[in-house]
Amino acid sequence: MTEGGIVGEFLSLKEGTDADLLAMQCGDFYEFFADDAELVAEELDLRVSKKSSHGSSYPMAGVPLSELTPYLKALVERGYRVAVADQYDTEDGHAREITRVATPGTLIETTEEDARYLAGVVRVSDECYGLAFAEVTTGRFLVTRIEGEDAEARAITECYRYDPVEILPGPDLREDEDFLESLSERTDGEVTLHEKNAFAPGAATHRTREQFGRETLSSLDLETEGPEVRAAGAVLSYVEETGLGVLPSMTRLQPYGADDFVSCDVTTQRNLELTETMTGAGRSLFGTVDHTVTSAGGRLLKEWLGRPRRSLGELHRRQDSVGALCERALAREDLREILGEAYDLERLASRATHGSADAHALLRARDTLALLPEVADLIGGDDRLAESPLSGIIERPDCESAATLEKALREALAEEPPKTLREGGLITKGYDAELDELVERHENALAWIEELGPREKADHGITHLQVDRNKTDGYYIQVGKSEAEAVPETYRQVKTLKNSVRFTTDALEEREREVLRLEERRGELEYELFCELRERVADRASLLQDVGRAIAELDSLASLATHAVENRWVRPELEESRALDIEAGRHPVVEQTTEFVPNDLQLSESRGFLIVTGPNMSGKSTYMRQVALIVLLAQVGSFVPAEYAKIGLVDGIYTRVGALDELAQGRSTFMVEMQELSNILHSATEDSLVILDEVGRGTATYDGISIAWATTEYLHNEIRAKTLFATHYHELTALADHLERVANVHVAVDDEGNDVTFLRTIREGPTNRSYGVHVADLAGVPDPVVSRSDEVLERLRAEKAIEARGEDGGGASGSGTQQVVFDVGSGQFETASTDGGSSGEEADEQLDPETEAVLSELSEVELANVSPVELMGRVQEWQGRVRR
Ligand SMILES: Nc1ncnc2c1ncn2[C@@H]1O[C@H](COP(=O)(O)OP(=O)(O)OP(=O)(O)O)[C@@H](O)[C@H]1O
Known part of the structure; x- marks a missing residue:
C-alpha cells in the first residue's frame, strides 16, 4: 500500500476482497473511490467528485447510507459482486472492515417476485452429480443427487428448472468448459468460483450438519460426504462468507429425488412454453393460468408447472382441493380476497434473520399471521372445503405459535412507525415500563416547551411571541422586533433576524437538554426493543416459512380452481395405466385467443403410437402440444381443458419440435434436432410421453425418412413409449399396417374446389396429400411461383416419384420415370428406372414372356x-x- 488516508484504506480493503467493487462507509455516506468510482458513476449515473488524499487526487462517488440498498441491488443485478465495508468506532477514531459481499445469489434486497436461487453443483464422476439450491430471500434449501448415463444433461435440466441467478461449480467442473458453456446457455446465472475447500467432503459435511443439525443427514437418508452434501456445504459456506447473516433463515434441508417428479427436460420445458414463450411474444402456460394474488403463490405455481408430479396420492390431494374450490365459488372468492392481503412471509423471515426487516416489515408479518385464523375459519365454516385437503394445509403450520407471535407483535409495535429505526416511535405504550416512563418524561418536557409560548405571552404581555425549534439553533423564543425591548432580563438573545429576535432562557435550555437526552435514550431503547423483537421473529423463521408456504399453496390451488371454472376445465381421472383418453381436448393457451376446435385422443395398451399427418398449418403441432400440456397439467394436479380426460400417469414428457432459439445461436438445426432426438431415445421409458414434430426434416429426404422410420421402430419396439409423431413423410403412414400399436390420424381439411379450408379436426387414418403450395399461396408467395408449383406438383403426383410399398409389393405404378420406393418389408429404399429394369415393381411388369x-x-x-x-x-x- 503506497497511499495513506482514506483512499489508502479503501485500496487496501479492496485488495483483500475478490469482489468487483467496494462501497466503504465514510460517515453518512458509502463511498466508491478510484476506478470503482468511475465505474459506479457510469453504471448508476452518479456524480463523480475529486478526493484529495496524501497529495494525490482520486475520483470519488458516494451514496447516502440509507440509500445503499437500491444502488447495491442495481449493481448486483448488472452482474457485479459488491463488497460493503462498514465503519465502527475505535478508541482513537474510526476503522472499517468488510462486513458483507452482495452477489446475485445472496442479494436479499430484491423486489423481484421470482425466486433467486444460488446453486452448488458437484461432479463426482460422469454419472454422478450432486446439486444444492438455496434461496436466500425465502430460506428454501433443496438438494438432490443425479446418477446415470445422462447425469450431466439431467443436472443441467435441474439448473434450468431452478434458473439460479448464481452458480458455484465444484472443483471438478470449473475447468470443464463444455459444461460451463451448457450451463450458461441454459441459465442466466453468474458463475462464481468459490474456494475449492468449501466443496471438500469432510468440510462440507461438517458445515451442513452445523446448519441443519447433527442427525439431519441420517434422518433424511443423505449419505455423509455425498455429492449433494458437498454442494450444500459449499453453498452454506458461500452464504456465510458473503456475510449476509441469512444462514439462520435456512432452517430446513429438503432432499428430493428425480423419481418424485415427471422428467421434463430443458428442451421440453421450452418447447411447451411453460414459463416463457419461444419467441418472447405471447403468453406462456404460466402466464395463462396464473391467477394468484400473492407473489409467493405465483412462485409456487410456477414451480409446480415446472415440476409435475408422479405420486397419485399427492395429485389426488391437489385435485380434491381444486375441486372443492371450484364448487364453492363464493368461498373461493372470499379466500382469494383474504389471501390478497398477505405479504410474502417467507421473504419476511429471511429479512428478519438478515436484520434488514424494518418496523413496517414486522407489521406486515403481524398482519399476515393474523390472516391465518380468518382463513382457517373460512375453510372450517364450509363443509365442502372443510372435508377437502385444504383443511390439512391450513392446519399444517403451528397455528398456536403463530397466534402467540402475532400477539407479541401486536402488543409491541406502534401502528404507524417511522421509516427509520433510531428515532423512536416504533414501540407502542404498555410494552416496556422503562420506555413508558421515558416517553412520559419526554412528553412532559415537550408539553412544558409547548406551553412556554402562551405562558410567556401572558406573563410578560408580549403579543408576537412563539417558541420553535430548528436544527441549528435548537429551541428558541422568537419575539417580533418591535417588542424585542420588552422581554424580561432572563431572556438571552441568540440571533437577530430581519423582523424578529430569537432568545433563550436557562430554563428553556435545561428543558432542551432534557428533551435531547430523553429523545436519544428513547431512540436507543426503542431500537433495542425493536431488535429484540426482530430477533424473536427471526427465531421463528421456520414458523413464518410454514405459514407463508401454506398461504402460497392455498393461493396456487385457488388460482387453478379459478382458471378451471372460468375456462370450463374438467377434473381428469388419473390412474396408473398406459391409457390416455381425451375427449374434446383444447390447447390451454391457444384457446384463450382463438375459436378453438376441440379434438379427441385415444391411446391404450394396444394403440400407443400415433402418426399425425396433415397439411402445413393444419394444426398438427398444436394438437400434439395440447396433448402434452393436458398430461402435464393433470400431473400438476390441475384440471384440464377438455370435456373428459383419463390420464395414465407418465414418468416423463419429452418433445422434439422446432428449434427457433438454437437457430439464433447459429447452431445447425439438424444437429440440434438429432441431439434432442438422441436425448429422448436415451431417456424415455415405457411410461413416458414422447412428442416428435417433423423429425428428420432438416436433412436430405432419404436420410430424413430413414431416420424417422428407424426412430418410429425403436420407440415402438424397444422403448414402447406413448408417442405422437407428426410428419410430412407420408411414407411413414404405411407403418400402421406393419407395427402393431401404430395408428394413423390426420388433421382434416376441406378441399372442395380450389379452396382449402382447415377444419382443425383430428380424424382417423392418414392424410392423402399435403397442401404446402396452398400455404405458400396464403403466405403471399407470388402468383407465378404458386401456379408453377401447382403444375410441378400435379406432375409429380401423376408420376408418383416417391411412394411406399407394402410387404405385398403393391402400390407403385407409372412409367417412364425414375421411381423411388420404400420397401416396408426390408425397410430399404430402392431406386428403379422403368426403362433400365434393374429392380422394383416396374421392372417386374416389363419382363419378356x-x-x-x-x-x-x-x-x-x-x-x-x-x-x-x-x-x-x-x-x-x-x-x-x-x-x-
Ligand atoms: N384445434 C384448433 N382450433 C383452432 N385453431 C387451431 C387449432 N389447431 C391449430 N390452430 C391454429 O392453426 C395454426 C397452425 O397450427 P400448427 O402450427 O399446429 O400447424 P402445423 O400443422 O403443425 O403446421 P406445420 O406443419 O406448418 O408446422 C395456428 O395458428 C393455430 O393457432
Missing part, C-alpha cells in the same frame, strides 16, 4: 430332388434362353 417362364421354372425347382449335375444342366439351359 421367355424370362418370365424361366423364372417360374426356377422357382419351382425342388432342390432336394435334383442332383447337382442335373441342376447345372438346367441352369445352362435357362441362361441360354434368357441371354437370347
Whole structure:
C-alpha cells in the first residue's frame, strides 16, 4: 500500500476482497473511490467528485447510507459482486472492515417476485452429480443427487428448472468448459468460483450438519460426504462468507429425488412454453393460468408447472382441493380476497434473520399471521372445503405459535412507525415500563416547551411571541422586533433576524437538554426493543416459512380452481395405466385467443403410437402440444381443458419440435434436432410421453425418412413409449399396417374446389396429400411461383416419384420415370428406372414372356430332388434362353 488516508484504506480493503467493487462507509455516506468510482458513476449515473488524499487526487462517488440498498441491488443485478465495508468506532477514531459481499445469489434486497436461487453443483464422476439450491430471500434449501448415463444433461435440466441467478461449480467442473458453456446457455446465472475447500467432503459435511443439525443427514437418508452434501456445504459456506447473516433463515434441508417428479427436460420445458414463450411474444402456460394474488403463490405455481408430479396420492390431494374450490365459488372468492392481503412471509423471515426487516416489515408479518385464523375459519365454516385437503394445509403450520407471535407483535409495535429505526416511535405504550416512563418524561418536557409560548405571552404581555425549534439553533423564543425591548432580563438573545429576535432562557435550555437526552435514550431503547423483537421473529423463521408456504399453496390451488371454472376445465381421472383418453381436448393457451376446435385422443395398451399427418398449418403441432400440456397439467394436479380426460400417469414428457432459439445461436438445426432426438431415445421409458414434430426434416429426404422410420421402430419396439409423431413423410403412414400399436390420424381439411379450408379436426387414418403450395399461396408467395408449383406438383403426383410399398409389393405404378420406393418389408429404399429394369415393381411388369417362364421354372425347382449335375444342366439351359 503506497497511499495513506482514506483512499489508502479503501485500496487496501479492496485488495483483500475478490469482489468487483467496494462501497466503504465514510460517515453518512458509502463511498466508491478510484476506478470503482468511475465505474459506479457510469453504471448508476452518479456524480463523480475529486478526493484529495496524501497529495494525490482520486475520483470519488458516494451514496447516502440509507440509500445503499437500491444502488447495491442495481449493481448486483448488472452482474457485479459488491463488497460493503462498514465503519465502527475505535478508541482513537474510526476503522472499517468488510462486513458483507452482495452477489446475485445472496442479494436479499430484491423486489423481484421470482425466486433467486444460488446453486452448488458437484461432479463426482460422469454419472454422478450432486446439486444444492438455496434461496436466500425465502430460506428454501433443496438438494438432490443425479446418477446415470445422462447425469450431466439431467443436472443441467435441474439448473434450468431452478434458473439460479448464481452458480458455484465444484472443483471438478470449473475447468470443464463444455459444461460451463451448457450451463450458461441454459441459465442466466453468474458463475462464481468459490474456494475449492468449501466443496471438500469432510468440510462440507461438517458445515451442513452445523446448519441443519447433527442427525439431519441420517434422518433424511443423505449419505455423509455425498455429492449433494458437498454442494450444500459449499453453498452454506458461500452464504456465510458473503456475510449476509441469512444462514439462520435456512432452517430446513429438503432432499428430493428425480423419481418424485415427471422428467421434463430443458428442451421440453421450452418447447411447451411453460414459463416463457419461444419467441418472447405471447403468453406462456404460466402466464395463462396464473391467477394468484400473492407473489409467493405465483412462485409456487410456477414451480409446480415446472415440476409435475408422479405420486397419485399427492395429485389426488391437489385435485380434491381444486375441486372443492371450484364448487364453492363464493368461498373461493372470499379466500382469494383474504389471501390478497398477505405479504410474502417467507421473504419476511429471511429479512428478519438478515436484520434488514424494518418496523413496517414486522407489521406486515403481524398482519399476515393474523390472516391465518380468518382463513382457517373460512375453510372450517364450509363443509365442502372443510372435508377437502385444504383443511390439512391450513392446519399444517403451528397455528398456536403463530397466534402467540402475532400477539407479541401486536402488543409491541406502534401502528404507524417511522421509516427509520433510531428515532423512536416504533414501540407502542404498555410494552416496556422503562420506555413508558421515558416517553412520559419526554412528553412532559415537550408539553412544558409547548406551553412556554402562551405562558410567556401572558406573563410578560408580549403579543408576537412563539417558541420553535430548528436544527441549528435548537429551541428558541422568537419575539417580533418591535417588542424585542420588552422581554424580561432572563431572556438571552441568540440571533437577530430581519423582523424578529430569537432568545433563550436557562430554563428553556435545561428543558432542551432534557428533551435531547430523553429523545436519544428513547431512540436507543426503542431500537433495542425493536431488535429484540426482530430477533424473536427471526427465531421463528421456520414458523413464518410454514405459514407463508401454506398461504402460497392455498393461493396456487385457488388460482387453478379459478382458471378451471372460468375456462370450463374438467377434473381428469388419473390412474396408473398406459391409457390416455381425451375427449374434446383444447390447447390451454391457444384457446384463450382463438375459436378453438376441440379434438379427441385415444391411446391404450394396444394403440400407443400415433402418426399425425396433415397439411402445413393444419394444426398438427398444436394438437400434439395440447396433448402434452393436458398430461402435464393433470400431473400438476390441475384440471384440464377438455370435456373428459383419463390420464395414465407418465414418468416423463419429452418433445422434439422446432428449434427457433438454437437457430439464433447459429447452431445447425439438424444437429440440434438429432441431439434432442438422441436425448429422448436415451431417456424415455415405457411410461413416458414422447412428442416428435417433423423429425428428420432438416436433412436430405432419404436420410430424413430413414431416420424417422428407424426412430418410429425403436420407440415402438424397444422403448414402447406413448408417442405422437407428426410428419410430412407420408411414407411413414404405411407403418400402421406393419407395427402393431401404430395408428394413423390426420388433421382434416376441406378441399372442395380450389379452396382449402382447415377444419382443425383430428380424424382417423392418414392424410392423402399435403397442401404446402396452398400455404405458400396464403403466405403471399407470388402468383407465378404458386401456379408453377401447382403444375410441378400435379406432375409429380401423376408420376408418383416417391411412394411406399407394402410387404405385398403393391402400390407403385407409372412409367417412364425414375421411381423411388420404400420397401416396408426390408425397410430399404430402392431406386428403379422403368426403362433400365434393374429392380422394383416396374421392372417386374416389363419382363419378356421367355424370362418370365424361366423364372417360374426356377422357382419351382425342388432342390432336394435334383442332383447337382442335373441342376447345372438346367441352369445352362435357362441362361441360354434368357441371354437370347
Ligand atoms: N384445434 C384448433 N382450433 C383452432 N385453431 C387451431 C387449432 N389447431 C391449430 N390452430 C391454429 O392453426 C395454426 C397452425 O397450427 P400448427 O402450427 O399446429 O400447424 P402445423 O400443422 O403443425 O403446421 P406445420 O406443419 O406448418 O408446422 C395456428 O395458428 C393455430 O393457432
